[in-house]
Every structure is written in structure tokens, then in C-alpha cells.
Amino acid sequence: MSDALTEEFFAxxxxxxxxxxxxxxxxxxxxxxxxxxxxxxxxxxxIKGVTGFMPGFExxxxxxxxxxxxxxxxxxxxLPHSADNISLAAHGVNSIFAVIEQIRDLGAPDQDEMDAxxxxxxxxxxxxxxxxxxGASCLAVGQEQGRAIVRITAPRIxxxxxxxxxxxxxxxxxxxTPVVLDVSQVKTFGSSAWEDLSDLAGHxxxxxxxxxxxxxxxxxxxxxDALMPLLPADDAPGEGA
Amino acid sequence: xxxxxxxxxxxxxxxxxxxxxxxxxxxxxxxxxEAVTAFQIAHAEGKPYDLILMDIMMPEMDGxxxxxxxxxxxHSKKLRPQVKVLMTTALDDAKTVIRSFHDGEAAGYxxxxxxxxxxxxxxxxxxxxxx
Numbered sequence: 001m002s003d004a005l006t007e008e009f010f011a012x013x014x015x016x017x018x019x020x021x022x023x024x025x026x027x028x029x030x031x032x033x034x035x036x037x038x039x040x041x042x043x044x045x046x047i048k049g050v051t052g053f054m055p056g057f058e059x060x061x062x063x064x065x066x067x068x069x070x071x072x073x074x075x076x077x078x079l080p081h082s083a084d085n086i087s088l089a090a091h092g093v094n095s096i097f098a099v100i101e102q103i104r105d106l107g108a109p110d111q112d113e114m115d116a117x118x119x120x121x122x123x124x125x126x127x128x129x130x131x132x133x134x135g136a137s138c139l140a141v142g143q144e145q146g147r148a149i150v151r152i153t154a155p156r157i158x159x160x161x162x163x164x165x166x167x168x169x170x171x172x173x174x175x176x177t178p179v180v181l182d183v184s185q186v187k188t189f190g191s192s193a194w195e196d197l198s199d200l201a202g203h204x205x206x207x208x209x210x211x212x213x214x215x216x217x218x219x220x221x222x223x224x225d226a227l228m229p230l231l232p233a234d235d236a237p238g239e240g241a
Numbered sequence: 242x243x244x245x246x247x248x249x250x251x252x253x254x255x256x257x258x259x260x261x262x263x264x265x266x267x268x269x270x271x272x273x274x275e276a277v278t279a280f281q282i283a284h285a286e287g288k289p290y291d292l293i294l295m296d297i298m299m300p301e302m303d304g305x306x307x308x309x310x311x312x313x314x315x316h317s318k319k320l321r322p323q324v325k326v327l328m329t330t331a332l333d334d335a336k337t338v339i340r341s342f343h344d345g346e347a348a349g350y351x352x353x354x355x356x357x358x359x360x361x362x363x364x365x366x367x368x369x370x371x372x
């Protein structure tokens with residue numbers, strides 16, 4: 001039965017849940033948090049329940065539960081409807097689909113990525129410390145070919161103290177020195193953090209390298225490429241061809 | 242806490258009642274129609290069920306139809322929280338499993354025979370029992 005269930009489940013995902021989820025995410029992005037979550041709740045509940053019943057897909061069920069809990073907190077106003085939280089919610093929902101597809105295609109999810117998303121959701125809910133304790137350094141500053149390299153070392157940039165550190169690292173550079181923001185170790189980068197940097201972009205020459213994953217999504221969603229050019233992947237010394 | 246067991250087989254009702262009666266005040270219904278009536282009476286009494294164990298294949302009205310009526314009533318009368326429903330059934334075909342979760346918003350699905358550890362694992366997930 002499990003093969004038949006898997007086949008039927010993915011047919012439903014494709015025909016029914018994707019469209020529902022896309023509609024929910026569009027409402028979320030448009031600021032209708034209650035309406036968006038209302039639409040998201042049915043397909044996510046189904047994914048949680050059915051994957052819990054599908055051998056091998058149990059991790060997807062637990063992960064969906066974590067995302068669902070975050071959405072419920074947003075829905076009940078236990079969490080503020082900030083741009084960062086909405087962005088995290090959308091990332092969590094998208095990650096559910098990545099997880100079920102990984103299990104189907106590869107036999108197992110990317111556990112590190114799944115754990116990282118779970119941790120950042122829990123941290124944003126006030127229950128974890130994925131972004132690190134307040135005051136912990138999230139970056140390292142160095143020099144490279146006449147440029148200041150601000151290398152972000154934390155995998156998640158969402159908290160104010162992290163944003164303040166990054167802004168502080170840039171504004172202490174001479175304005176004639178180009179600044180390279182190296183985010184190659186970063187998985188998620190909140191839109192508020194990009195907005196902070198966009199305020200500096202007219203005063204410092206800031207470029208970005210190593211952009212990947214969900215950090216890329218928030219970067220492009222905020223049209224940051226118009227303010228901070230992206231450097232090629234082989235910009236860092238010793239990398240590339 | 243109150244629980245309703247909707248189950249058409251006498252032995253099934255007896256076993257499930259024995260499992261639950263240490264945790265819940267248990268009522269039983271022998272088909273879907275009775276289950277819907279019991280749900281309505283419990284709300285009218287101001288003591289709604291916390292849990293329903295719902296068989297799917299029952300005479301007169303099956304479990305999925307009964308669950309659809311219960312959800313419709315919760316929706317129209319804005320009854321919150323929704324009652325948690327565990328489907329307890331011999332049917333494990335893909336469409337029925339998916340329909341239970343998607344259309345019926347079931348909280349869980351247990352394929353018969355219902356063993357105590359399987360049932361209590363689901364109750365633990367729902368927060369009715371702790372480890």
C-alpha cells in the first residue's frame with residue numbers, strides 16, 4: 001500500500017497542494033497573514049498527517065509540524081507579522097516541499113538543512129538560539145586586494161544585534177575602501193538585514209559574494225542587486241578556475 | 242476529558258473503551274449518524290468531546306461522511322477548538338487516508354487492529370498523555 005499511497009500523495013501534492021500553497025504564500029507576501037495561513041493550513045495538515053503514515057517520510061511529518069507550529073503562532077499573533085517572520089514562514093513552507101522531494105528522490109532528507117530551518121523557526125519563536133546569543137560575533141573582517149572583506153560567519157542573520165554588527169563593521173571602513181560582504185556561509189539572511197545594508201550602499205561601495213540558498217531569495221526579493229552588485233563565485237582568492 | 246468511540250463492532254467498542262476509560266469519560270456510537278448526534282448533544286450540554294475515535298466503514302452513515310458533517314457544523318457554528326479525530330479503520334487505501342486528513346482534517350489514522358501502544362502513541366502526539 002505504501003507505494004500506492006506515495007504515488008497518490010505526490011499526485012495530490014502536484015495537483016492540489018502546490019496551487020493551494022502558492023495561493024497562501026501570495027497572500028502572505030501581500031500582507032494578508034490570516035488569510036494566507038488559513039489557506040496554507042489544509043495542505044500542510046494533510047502533508048503532516050499523510051507523511052506520518054508513509055514509511056520513510058516520517059521526518060517530513062515532524063518537520064511539517066514545526067513549520068505548522070510557527071504559522072499557528074503567527075496566526076494567533078503570538079509572533080509579530082514582521083517582514084522577517086513572514087519571510088521565515090515562506091521559507092519553512094517551501095522547505096517542506098524540498099524535504100518530501102528529497103525523501104522521494106534520494107531516500108532521505110538533507111538533515112542538516114532541515115535541522116537548520118527548524119532551529120531558526122524555533123529561535124524566531126523565542127524557543128531556541130540558532131542565531132546565537134546576543135553579543136556573539138557573527139562576522140570576521142579582513143583585507144584582500146585593497147578591499148575590506150566582511151565575512152559573515154553565522155548561518156542565520158535575523159537578529160538585531162547581528163544586523164548592528166554588520167552595519168558597524170562596514171561603517172568603520174574608510175568610505176573609499178570597497179567593501180565585499182562574503183555570505184558564502186550564510187543560509188538565511190533576513191530582509192531587514194538587507195534593508196539595513198541598502199541604507200549604507202549609497203555611502204560605501206558594497207558588493208556581495210557567495211550568495212546562495214534562501215539568502216539569495218531575500219536579496220533578490222528586495223531588489224538589492226540594484227544597490228549591491230553580486231561578485232562572481234570565483235572572486236575569492238584561491239577559488240574558481 | 243470526554244471521548245466518543247464511533248464503532249459498529251461490539252468487540253471493537255469494548256476494547257477501545259477499555260483502553261480509553263482511564264483517561265476519558267467515554268461514550269459510544271454504533272454508526273456515523275449516532276456519532277454526529279452525540280457530537281451535537283455534547284456541545285448542547287456544554288461538554289464537547291475532546292477526542293473522537295471514528296471507524297470508517299459503518300452502517301447507515303460512514304465515518305468520513307460523519308466527520309464531514311461534524312467539521313461543517315464546527316465551521317458554521319464557529320465551534321473552537323475543533324475536536325481531534327482519530328480514524329480507526331481497516332481501510333488503508335491511499336485515497337481514504339488522504340481524504341481523511343485533507344477533507345476531514347483528521348488528527349491521525351490508525352489501521353486496525355488497534356493495539357494499545359499504537360493508540361497511545363497517537364494520544365501522546367495529540368498531547369492527551371505524556372511519556
